[in-house]
Amino acid sequence: MDRRxxxxxxxxxxxxxxxxxxxxxxxxxxxxxxxSGGGQRRPTLVxxxxxxxxxxxxxxxxxxxxxxRLGADFVEPDLVSTRDxxxxxxxxxxxxxxxxxxxxxxxxxxxxxxxxxGVATTGWFTEDFTLAELKTxxxxxxxxxxxxxxxxxxxxxxxxxxxxxxxxxxxxxxxxGREIGVYPETKHPTYFAKAGLPLERRLLDILVRYGLxxxxxxxxxxxxETTNLCELRTLGLRTASVQLLSAxxxxxxxxxxxxxxxxxxxSTLAGLWQIARxxxxxxxxxxxxxxRAGDGTLGTPTSLVTDAHxxxxxxxxxTFRAENxxxxxxxxxxxxxxxLGRAVDEQVAYLKTGIDGLFTDQADIGVRxxxxxxxxxxxxxxxxxxxxxx
Numbered sequence: 107m108d109r110r111x112x113x114x115x116x117x118x119x120x121x122x123x124x125x126x127x128x129x130x131x132x133x134x135x136x137x138x139x140x141x142s143g144g145g146q147r148r149p150t151l152v153x154x155x156x157x158x159x160x161x162x163x164x165x166x167x168x169x170x171x172x173x174x175r176l177g178a179d180f181v182e183p184d185l186v187s188t189r190d191x192x193x194x195x196x197x198x199x200x201x202x203x204x205x206x207x208x209x210x211x212x213x214x215x216x217x218x219x220x221x222x223x224g225v226a227t228t229g230w231f232t233e234d235f236t237l238a239e240l241k242t243x244x245x246x247x248x249x250x251x252x253x254x255x256x257x258x259x260x261x262x263x264x265x266x267x268x269x270x271x272x273x274x275x276x277x278x279x280x281x282x283g284r285e286i287g288v289y290p291e292t293k294h295p296t297y298f299a300k301a302g303l304p305l306e307r308r309l310l311d312i313l314v315r316y317g318l319x320x321x322x323x324x325x326x327x328x329x330x331e332t333t334n335l336c337e338l339r340t341l342g343l344r345t346a347s348v349q350l351l352s353a354x355x356x357x358x359x360x361x362x363x364x365x366x367x368x369x370x371x372x373s374t375l376a377g378l379w380q381i382a383r384x385x386x387x388x389x390x391x392x393x394x395x396x397x398r399a400g401d402g403t404l405g406t407p408t409s410l411v412t413d414a415h416x417x418x419x420x421x422x423x424x425t426f427r428a429e430n431x432x433x434x435x436x437x438x439x440x441x442x443x444x445x446l447g448r449a450v451d452e453q454v455a456y457l458k459t460g461i462d463g464l465f466t467d468q469a470d471i472g473v474r475x476x477x478x479x480x481x482x483x484x485x486x487x488x489x490x491x492x493x494x495x496x
Contacts, residue, residue: 148462149476150457150461150462150463150464150476150479151179151180151287151422151462151463151464152177152178152179152180152463152464152466152469152472152473152476153178153179153180153181153182153289153422153463153464153465153466153472154169154170154173154174154176154178154180154181154182154466154469155182155424155425155426155465155466155467156169156182156183156184156197156467157169157170157171157172157173157181157182158170158172158173158176158178158467158468158469159248159467160253160256160427160428160429160466160467160468161255161256161468162256162259162263163204163245163246163247163248163256163259163260163263164197164204164245164248165183165184165195165196165197165204165245165265165266166195166245166263166264166265166266167263167264167266167270167271167274168259168262168263169263170183170266170271170274170275171274171278172469173469174275174278174282174286174469175278175282176468176469176470176473177469177470177472177473178286178469178472178473179286179287179463180286180287180288180289180324180326180463181271181275181286181287181288181289182288182289182290182291182465183195183266183268183271183288183289183290183291184196184197184198184290184291184293185268185290185291185292185293185305185309186198186199186232186233186293186294186298186305187199187232187233187298187301187303187305187308188232188233188235188236188237188240189232189233189234189235189236189303190236190237191303191308192237192267193267193268193269193305193308193309193312194232194237194240194265194266194267194268195265195266195267195268195271196232196265196293197248197293198222198293198294199222199231199232199233199293199294199297199298200222200227200229200230200231201229201230201231201232201243201265202217202229202230203229203248204245204246204248205230205243205244205245205246205265206243206244206246206260206261207230207243210242210243213230213235213239216230216231216234216235217229217230218230218231218234222294222297223294223296223297223358223361224358224361233298233301233303237267240265241264241265243264243265244260244261244262244263244264245260245261245262245263245264245265246260246261247259247260251444252429252431252443252444253429253444254444268290268309268312269312269316271288272288272312272316272318275287275288276316285324286324287324287325287326288318288324288325289325289326289328289348290309290325290326290327290328291327291328291329291330291350292305292306292309292327292328292329292331292334293305294358295329295331295333295334295359296331296333296334296358296359296362297358305334306334306337306338306341307341309327309338310338310341310342310343313325313343313345318345319342319343319344319345320344320345321344321345323344323345325345325346326345326346326347326348326386326387326422327343327345327346327347327348328347328348328349328350328389329347329348329349329350330350330351330352330357330358331357331358331359331360332349332357332359332360332372333359334359335347335349335384335385336384339384346386346387347384347385347386347387348385348386348387348388348389348420348422349372349381349385349387349388349389350388350389350390350424351369351372351373351388351389351390351391351394352369352390352391353369353390353391353393353394353397354369355368355369356368356369357369357372373388373390373394373410374413375413375416375417378413378414378416378417378419379417381417381419382417382418382419385419386419386420387414387419387420387421387422387462388414388419388420388421388422389422389423389424389465390410390421390423390424391423391424392423392424392425392426392456392464394408394410394423395407395408395410395411395421395423395456395459395461396408396455396456396459398434401435402434402435403434403435403436404434404436404437404452404455407459411459411460411461412460415460420462420463421460421461421462421463422461422462422463422464422465423456423461423464423465424464424465425465425466425467426449426452426453426456426464426465426466426467426468426471426472427449427466427467427468428446428447428449428467428468428471429443429444429445429446429447430442430443430444430445430446430447431443431444433447433448433449433452434452437449437451437452449468449471449475450471450474450475450478453466453471453472453475453476453479454475454478454479457475457476457479458479
């Protein structure tokens with residue numbers, strides 16, 4: 107049978123118009139295996155978003171290591187492919203803004219324009235480089251205007267492979283005496299499939315090789331698309347998985363297939379029950395949990411957390427950042443957009459909604475917020491340079 111027809115049937119089933127209130131398939135790890143749900147609540151996870159992106163250039167081994175040392179339970183790599191099929195850690199396949207590729211005249215001719223999820227994007231793309239070529243580049247800070255202190259680390263780190271991160275994870279787990287989890291995201295899977303570089307089998311093979319493809323493994327696999335999460339299940343993924351959501355737009359695999367459903371549709375109670383048929387949780391934009399009021403202050407929580415828990419799903423919203431420019435108006439301190447605001451207080455407000463984890467660029471702030479929200483008597487000093495809760 108044609109593979110595309112098989113996958114189309116798999117995707118159609120999870121998103122049928124009428125929800126089928128059935129238990130999660132046997133191949134899907136229990137929602138409570140790594141977070142909460144169904145039984146005794148477990149500690150909220152602190153997920154190092156792209157490592158410790160608030161303190162080091164993102165998606166570098168230095169960033170991942172710092173996140174773990176600051177207390178992150180999981181570190182999050184975004185995975186893209188090289189021309190020779192190696193999974194590397196970059197936020198996007200376009201690397202002009204996160205590496206020094208512009209300073210390499212030998213690669214000048216590779217600057218090009220491609221259609222990335224329907225949007226014309228100009229730059230340099232990982233799938234046009236071999237791993238050996240990418241290893242000649244060095245990472246740089248993606249947000250130098252917001253995080254000028256991070257630019258001091260520009261040029262110091264290579265682009266890491268996924269296997270290099272897993273080796274680091276194993277070493278740090280031994281050294282720190284606790285299991286450090288990994289939370290890989292397959293970036294633009296439809297785009298890479300069209301380029302002849304599908305991500306799913308490569309990711310699964312690596313997890314199997316490292317002994318991380320089993321129920322209860324310290325792994326969540328995440329994606330903004332739906333088809334590849336279903337395909338990973340058919341290929342034999344046994345770890346937990348998370349359907350990423352957004353406050354706007356639609357999964358590109360559905361757009362590409364002419365399917366009109368949006369992230370808003372997936373975020374309804376009916377949509378959440380369908381997600382529970384192939385995934386263990388959702389990763390929503392934090393504004394889907396507590397939106398901003400009209401004046402830019404923090405608004406009133408929605409029912410998303412309650413609805414997701416009713417469907418047996420854990421909830422890990424993104425992305426918590428400490429700088430004023432990313433905070434609600436009433437949590438900002440001073441007028442400088444780059445200064446740190448009341449990020450601990452913002453995260454505590456979200457933790458009180460019952461979320462099971464959060465993605466943060468500053469893992470130490472997430473750890474302190476978790477302690478404050480739990481009412482621990484001595485959560486420790488505020489993170490370095492951070493304004494104390496008020």
